[in-house]
Amino acid sequence: MSHSILHTVNQSPFTHSALQQCLCYAQESDSILLLENGVYGALLKHSLADKLSGKKCYAIEADLKARGLLGQELTPHIELIDFIYFVELTTQHKLVQSWY
Amino acid sequence: MSHSILHTVNQSPFTHSALQQCLCYAQESDSILLLENGVYGALLKHSLADKLSGKKCYAIEADLKARGLLGQELTPHIELIDFIYFVELTTQHKLVQSWY
Amino acid sequence: MTSSKKIGITLGHTPYGSDLAQEALDATLAMGLFGQDITLIFWGDGVFQLLKSQNSESVHQKSLEKQINAFELYDIERVFVCAQSLEQRNISTSSLCTDAECLSPTEIQKVLSTQDTLLSF
């Protein structure tokens, strides 16, 4: 864990390539955090969703709630977290790469 | 011509869906103008490029020049224009839709 | 010329990542107040503006729902949403907060072509 990267993604995967690019450079041991518009990634199905499910993946719950996504069918294996946990994730990973 | 739409696109098609979306709603008689980062669309090959070549397509020459694209192999049938011609295009089309 | 102008407003951006969507809806209501003949088209990521159960307090922003609910008050009755954009985002029409009419891209083309001017948000 300590040598791995936390990737944050804050753009919608339906209009922006940030998530796709992130997945291109993320290693097995890396984690991905969806925030702001990035949380629309939790609506993904098929190929990108499969890749996402293969990694440890988190999303800011407040951002899902704001956007009315908590009632939707979400990509499995995404853990909903708050900013306290976001901070903790940054301490658990050696590096943080922001995709925007 | 007078009932058609001029679509302007100013985002890179390699990271942003603006061009793709534009092509989804553009009719046969519509025209497309690439400007700012949109001119990277002139590097496209294959599917999106074919769709682009099927429409009347323009690009701001100064934007290609700034980005070092004039020496590259460009998508065929894109006409390079200046802002004077851009204004003329907006008068020749009834509507302008900006994709960004 | 002034009284009969048909104004199409296209909305293609997500609701809370920036305040563009908020300001676009403010502009829409202002146009309505001005008595214009307005048609709204939500497409691309703009369809996310129409999702119900948005709770924007959790990100300290104003909700879009108030503005969307005000459409009728401002005589904005033609509200369309792109069926293909919804489908690509795995959103069903039952998840929308307003009864916008679903149109295919081809039908949207026709709606666009009957407008006199477009504002692109």
Place this chain on the structure above:
Amino acid sequence: MTSSKKIGITLGHTPYGSDLAQEALDATLAMGLFGQDITLIFWGDGVFQLLKSQNSESVHQKSLEKQINAFELYDIERVFVCAQSLEQRNISTSSLCTDAECLSPTEIQKVLSTQDTLLSF
């Protein structure tokens, strides 16, 4: 801790659509001036920053080329570019203005993992 910190700067945005790329390279040179051990990675649309024959006067902006040419002066020697990003954009390495080393995404992963911190531009 201070003298040996390895700083990775990732550059993923186009050169002239906004001034982010310009400011990112300004920051890069400042880090260089500060004597840090810097590694640059151009990927995604950031590879467009390295295209030769950019003539930004035509859009009234400063050229990035000056800053890129200053890399050596500032002892910034590890400059990598993503081969896959170039290929996806139909750009050949002969079109680049500097002799950045082409790496595959897997090789870039390795370079990233040796850094002590990342600045994401």
Place this chain on the structure above:
Amino acid sequence: MIFSLLVLSPPSSQASSSAYQFANALLLQKHRLYRVFFYHDAAYNGSSIQCIGQGEFDVAKEWDKLQQQHSFDSVVCIAAGLKRGIINKVEALRYEKAAHNLRNGINLSGLGELADATVKSDRLITFGG
């Protein structure tokens, strides 16, 4: 033809400079520019205290010159301007702010001006992104 422009982009985005170039080109062709409406982050274009380096392109100054030559209406949306800190003397007093920074020649006004421009112009062009 009569044009109006809806500008949404901050000075750091090339779109704000494209809007200026479009305005310049239409006026060269003897079209009429009715109004430029700065909305969303384009409100920042209305600042009078931007310090642009010598030899660098100063969009604000270019807009000024163009307006002096052709006297079109230039508006920063008041709601967009207030929250971004682009304000005139009146608003500075009302909100008890120690400074104001709206450029001369630009009005701080409501969205009605956008509606009016849309109705009164043959073409309204949006510059965003």
Place this chain on the structure above:
Amino acid sequence: MIFSLLVLSPPSSQASSSAYQFANALLLQKHRLYRVFFYHDAAYNGSSIQCIGQGEFDVAKEWDKLQQQHSFDSVVCIAAGLKRGIINKVEALRYEKAAHNLRNGINLSGLGELADATVKSDRLITFGG
């Protein structure tokens, strides 16, 4: 741990508010915040004359409160600030501008402060978009 933040987004973008929330959360957990560096369009966060409506979230004010409680360093990049019209009294005099608008508690300083923060912090987190 010691954190610094590199913020690139204007107040209109949610990323500027995320940066604040991240800062708040790390301080709650007894980590240390060394410096917040506002760069690119995030320079606009440094304006003292933003007029936010009652009941609306005022990020600038929240940053102020947090800083008063925890006394971290807050910097607007001077180059980014100058060209965007975020200036202090000294620069207003130097550039002969009639107003200045940098918030109290924020310094207008060079990119060396970003380099210094990168070196002196265990984690540097970028907020952009």
